[in-house]
Amino acid sequence: MNISTSSLQSASPADRRNATIQSMQSQEFDLLVIGGGATGAGIALDAAARGLKTALVEKRDFASGTSSKSTKLIHGGLRYLKQLDIALVRETGTERAIVHRLAPHLVLPEKMLMPLIKNGTYGYWSTSFGLWVYDVLAKVKGDDRRKMLSKEQTLKHEPLLDDRILKGGGFYAEYRTDDARLTIELLKTAARKGGLALNYTQAVDFIYDDKKQVRGASVRDNLTNESFNIKAKRVVSASGPWVDKLRKKNGSLSGKRLHLTKGIHLVFPHRKIPLNHTLYFDVPDGRMVFAIPRGKVTYVGTTDTEYKGDLNRVVATKDDAVYLLNAINHALPTVKVDKNDIISNWAGLRPLIHEDGKSPSELSRKDEIFVSDTGLISIAGGKLTGYRKMAQRIVDLVDEQLPEPFGPCPTKDIPLTENSLKDAKAVEAYIQEIENRVKKLGLISYYGWYLVTTYGKQTEIILEKMQAYNSDTPDIALLRAETWFGVHHEMVNSVDDLLVRRTGRLYFDIESIPPALDIALADMKNYLGWDEKRTQEERERMELLLKDATTYYEKEMEAAPVV
Numbered sequence: 001m002n003i004s005t006s007s008l009q010s011a012s013p014a015d016r017r018n019a020t021i022q023s024m025q026s027q028e029f030d031l032l033v034i035g036g037g038a039t040g041a042g043i044a045l046d047a048a049a050r051g052l053k054t055a056l057v058e059k060r061d062f063a064s065g066t067s068s069k070s071t072k073l074i075h076g077g078l079r080y081l082k083q084l085d086i087a088l089v090r091e092t093g094t095e096r097a098i099v100h101r102l103a104p105h106l107v108l109p110e111k112m113l114m115p116l117i118k119n120g121t122y123g124y125w126s127t128s129f130g131l132w133v134y135d136v137l138a139k140v141k142g143d144d145r146r147k148m149l150s151k152e153q154t155l156k157h158e159p160l161l162d163d164r165i166l167k168g169g170g171f172y173a174e175y176r177t178d179d180a181r182l183t184i185e186l187l188k189t190a191a192r193k194g195g196l197a198l199n200y201t202q203a204v205d206f207i208y209d210d211k212k213q214v215r216g217a218s219v220r221d222n223l224t225n226e227s228f229n230i231k232a233k234r235v236v237s238a239s240g241p242w243v244d245k246l247r248k249k250n251g252s253l254s255g256k257r258l259h260l261t262k263g264i265h266l267v268f269p270h271r272k273i274p275l276n277h278t279l280y281f282d283v284p285d286g287r288m289v290f291a292i293p294r295g296k297v298t299y300v301g302t303t304d305t306e307y308k309g310d311l312n313r314v315v316a317t318k319d320d321a322v323y324l325l326n327a328i329n330h331a332l333p334t335v336k337v338d339k340n341d342i343i344s345n346w347a348g349l350r351p352l353i354h355e356d357g358k359s360p361s362e363l364s365r366k367d368e369i370f371v372s373d374t375g376l377i378s379i380a381g382g383k384l385t386g387y388r389k390m391a392q393r394i395v396d397l398v399d400e401q402l403p404e405p406f407g408p409c410p411t412k413d414i415p416l417t418e419n420s421l422k423d424a425k426a427v428e429a430y431i432q433e434i435e436n437r438v439k440k441l442g443l444i445s446y447y448g449w450y451l452v453t454t455y456g457k458q459t460e461i462i463l464e465k466m467q468a469y470n471s472d473t474p475d476i477a478l479l480r481a482e483t484w485f486g487v488h489h490e491m492v493n494s495v496d497d498l499l500v501r502r503t504g505r506l507y508f509d510i511e512s513i514p515p516a517l518d519i520a521l522a523d524m525k526n527y528l529g530w531d532e533k534r535t536q537e538e539r540e541r542m543e544l545l546l547k548d549a550t551t552y553y554e555k556e557m558e559a560a561p562v563v
């Protein structure tokens with residue numbers, strides 16, 4: 001992404017990509033980041049904002065790894081309190097309010113209801129105390145502090161709960177986000193600070209100096225298969241589940257290793273699970289699961305199982321689906337959901353750090369940094385919520401190693417969009433305004449909420465662009481405006497970049513994809529100069545993603561053999 005080069009604003013997307021590639025191979029960077037998930041994007045922003053010459057490469061699309069498959073909460077991680085991971089809870093708890101302030105349209109306050117049931121994980125007093133500690137650690141103030149509810153109050157908030165076993169509830173504050181959009185806004189902000197980022201560009205090997213220190217990477221443009229070198233004083237691998245693969249390539253896979261666990265989410269129509277609030281509820285096996293109402297849907301997750309399958313194609317199995325169906329039917333007996341009620345799913349991998357003898361749910365979510373003898377810095381573990389502090393730790397380390405100091409981390413005060421909305425109230429008011437405006441354009445009011453919580457003030461650009469398509473129906477005009485925006489402002493290079501990660505349609509509005517696919521493909525073919533073969537490959541790829549999002553396989557996809 002190179003939106004800082006004003007002379008390129010009117011250039012075609014292909015020219016801009018070529019200019020970025022040119023720029024990447026013609027200079028030495030202070031820092032090269034490998035991996036365009038939330039962790040890498042956060043590092044790129046921190047480094048670029050401190051003035052480091054920064055480049056980032058991502059082998060597929062930005063956020064196409066774990067950072068589009070999370071529960072999409074910016075949360076302190078209540079359950080880590082039970083594991084006595086106090087430092088983690090304090091850090092992520094405090095970060096929530098900061099990330100909300102930096103992107104109020106994207107990180108929205110969300111009240112959580114934790115029902116207390118007979119023989120449940122937590123009793124009334126332990127919950128009251130736990131939530132109080134949670135608030136104190138995160139410095140939560142005013143109305144956002146936890147409230148303990150009687151059985152009657154809890155049922156008033158959420159009549160779907162099982163009154164035969166309900167004892168009361170804890171009501172507390174967290175935040176909800178869209179992980180992929182957060183990642184893209186981090187990268188756009190990094191680009192405004194002078195950083196360069198390129199998707200579909202894979203680090204295939206490292207470049208070493210004569211002292212055997214990593215000084216860059218040779219990369220392959222996965223759109224053209226052409227290779228080039230990027231020189232950098234320091235290289236950080238923020239490649240999530242692929243961290244150990246790069247450590248192996250670097251000859252430094254020793255000591256601690258990753259332990260991958262899989263988590264899936266199931267999506268239902270909101271009318272089938274019509275919750276008023278997010279629920280964080282007990283599952284009979286002692287785990288806890290979220291059910292989150294969002295726009296047209298309610299999604300439920302997550303699972304936590306060992307994973308040894310294909311890193312590039314993570315799918316939901318029948319066992320995963322049955323586990324979550326049982327969980328929801330146990331907590332909300334009147335909804336009676338079965339597999340026919342599921343509209344879609346997504347599955348992702350947690351790149352956790354292995355600890356001997358611990359089960360997936362017991363592994364710590366703390367991040368760890370590995371520095372190899374050859375100077376490769378790798379970071380894994382951690383949470384989406386903690387991306388900013390993880391980035392700070394990495395860039396502090398890089399800064400110490402570089403001859404010239406670049407100064408302290410500035411990201412606490414860098415909003416994640418241009419022309420950012422001020423706070424949650426401003427977001428609410430803007431949603432109202434846009435709902436009214438989209439109704440006048442012939443769209444249902446849902447799109448007002450959707451546009452603001454997806455794009456913030458950038459909604460204005462999309463609504464203005466819609467006018468160019470006024471001969472189309474309003475839904476199609478909106479899709480075409482989003483396609484144009486994605487390609488020209490957000491480096492959309494594939495139809496799934498648009499329909500999965502920039503617009504979240506695969507996750508929250510899957511029914512809208514089949515009628516949208518041909519229209520999006522036709523416009524992208526035109527903008528990106530695709531031939532028939534490429535257009536057909538794009539269609540097939542999207543069809544495979546739609547299949548995976550609606551299929552429950554007998555077992556995981558097998559990892560491709562290493563050759």
Ligand SMILES: Cc1cc2nc3c(=O)[nH]c(=O)nc-3n(C[C@H](O)[C@H](O)[C@H](O)COP(=O)(O)OP(=O)(O)OC[C@H]3O[C@@H](n4cnc5c(N)ncnc54)[C@H](O)[C@@H]3O)c2cc1C
Pocket residue numbers: 034035036037038039040057058059060061062063064065066067068069070071072073074075201202203204238239240241242246261262263264302348349350380381382383384385386
């Ligand atoms: C089911 C589930 C639920 C979760 N829920 C939450 C939650 O609600 N809140 C929260 O805070 N956290 C949550 N998390 C954790 C959070 O999602 C992750 O910590 C975070 O997304 C990890 O981001 P990352 O950038 O480290 O990894 P990734 O997002 O996987 O990014 C790594 C990137 O590196 C790229 N890459 C790999 N190899 C190369 C290469 N050779 N060259 C170039 N690029 C490469 C990959 O394509 C990938 O895009 C959840 C995780 C899971 C699995």
